[in-house]
Amino acid sequence: MAAMNYNWISDLNPKLSNTMVIGIIIGKTDIKHSPARKDARVDRFVFGFTVKDSPDFFINVLVLGSDSFINTMSNSYNIGDVVTIENALVAIKDSEKEERFCPTTPSPYRLILSEFHSQVHHCVDMHTKDRLLPLIHIPVKDSKDFYNLGDIQASGNNLEGSFINILAAVKGIGEMKLFQKSDGCPGQRMEVKLFDGFVSSFSLLCWDREAIKQVQTSVCKGTVIFIADAKITFDSFRNGMTATVNSKTIITVSPDMQEADLLYRYAAEMLESGALEQDDMPLESISAVYTVAQLKGKIQESPETVYGITISFITGFDLDSSVSKVIKTRCTNCKFQVTEGMQYCSNQLCPGKGQVFSSTTGFDLLMDLSDRTGTLQCNLRSPVADAMLGCTTEQFTCLTENDRSALKWKFLLETCKAYVKMFRSTRTKSGFRAVILSCSLVDTDEATQHTSALLNED
Ligand SMILES: [Zn+2]
Structure with missing residues (x-):
């Protein structure tokens, strides 16, 4: 050579x-x-x-x-x-x-x-x-010199107009929108949603072609990025602080630093559990009714979250299995699942680290919904589960085995109308996760009506 x-x-x-x-x-x-x-x-x-x-x-x-x-x-x-x-x-x-x-x-x-x-x-x-x-993975600034999203939000207007470094994980990447600038030239805009252990959603705006290209080609959901010199502004439309990529900004993807490794693991866990996806969609705005097969088809086609209603039979509902499979405990601060009896959060990035440990207990179980087109396994959690079952977790733990079995048979093989949210997941065999937003039993007339409407569409 x-x-x-x-x-x-x-x-x-x-x-x-x-x-x-x-x-x-x-x-x-x-x-x-x-x-x-x-x-x-x-x-x-x-x-x-x-x-x-x-x-x-x-x-x-x-x-x-x-x-x-x-x-x-x-x-x-x-x-x-x-x-x-x-x-x-x-x-x-x-x-x-x-x-x-x-x-x-x-x-x-x-x-x-x-x-x-x-x-x-x-x-x-x-x-x-x-x-x-x-x-390329070494940040251009001191790897200790960054803000977390909680600090930025807490700063209020103090950071307005300043250039700061941010370490955060990517929650989602919006579509690139094209528009015409005031000078008649074409412009483009893309919004990236960030999160970390403190804030579940924070906007990063990209107006430059090259920044958008970098995000589109090297970043995906769960990627950790170090943004050097992002501009912080108050956005009255979102009523909060946002960061903007500008010509001074350098984005380091998957930065080579210890905090990034911790955040990466935290992000993967949070995205996987769906804990970040607080029910942002009001039920009233979900109106489309689908068969199970149609729902599965939709999530295969869409990288975005899919919402829909399905009228189906409850074919799996393990209310009478061990309580630990029905009720789960999560850290109040970061929503990480806590093993029963543990008095601390095992998430190293937990914002509540060092403080008195507190946890929330709620229903968190699986439910199978089936119609003639297939079966969909769904997560049913509190508070949706409490409303559906008509009891709290405390009341549930006091039930005898017979009571629990009776409760299960009140629902099993009955027809229900379920509002479902589906999103992509790499850790499930199917490649997606379905979460119940609301579920109630329906009488057969209503069910037949919906089913025949669906049949006519086929
Ligand atoms: Zn925690």
Whole structure:
């Protein structure tokens, strides 16, 4: 393998000529049009990216050129690519301007890459690539310097307008919405919902094409991200604080830090249990009636939560099995399930850590709903279960085995109208989870009505 004479970013200075930098792209901005000055013949276009070549060193690169050059460059190089940059100009950075519009870097310089003097290509040296690829997971700020979502919410307006670092997990990614900006140019917008051990939902807004692309290609539900220099604003529409990705922001996906590992495990557990999905949808707004097979089909097609009503028979309802299978105890602070008799929460990220332990006990059991098209296994929990059964968990634990069996037979094989919420889950065999939002027995007439309507639709 040929030895490569490249420059470390930390060694760059304006006196160097024929520079060669090899680094991984950790941030990238949208293309901007800068109108021709009087002395220039053509309009210029610019975009920027940030490259890193060691755990602590990175630099901003400004790319200048014609429309076609800039478009080709921007399309060819993306966040996560390892690139070789030759003959870029090392310039002293305009601190004030850089501070306002570009990611904060430890370098006093920036690289200027021009159409006719500089070259960029993908690094093909596997040895160098292997060394550089892990750097993308190292946050660009001190890994102790971040806010959790609870701190941001608690700060009220004190953080308004400030740039801060955030560590959070992704709860959901909204669709990209296109619109026309006031200048007539096309704009885009995407909302990412974040959560952590303190806040169950927090909005991160992306208005830049590149930020949206990064989220869409490298982030999914449950991913932990470190957002360096997100802008905090009060959003009157949501009546709360929100964070916005801007040209200073660098998002580190799956950051290499201990707090992120803990948060990742917590996030997986929370998303899996459905505990985050507090019943956000009012029952009145759920009106579509489906067969079991139709519900299963819908969740297979949709990454989003599916709501619907099903008229079916209760074919499984283990009310008379051991109480521990019917009633479960969860930590009040983080909703983690607590093993019976334990007096502490085993979730390392629990916001109630160090405080007096408190837990909530509620129904949490499985119920099978069947119709002629199939069977759907559902989770039935408090307070829905209490309302359906007509008893509290305390009353239930006092029942004799015979009483519990009698209660079970009040429902088993009867026809019910159930409001169901379904969402994707990687830990169930079926790939989804169904949760009962409301369930009541119906008389056969009502059931026949619904069933015949469904049959006619087939
Ligand atoms: Zn807890």
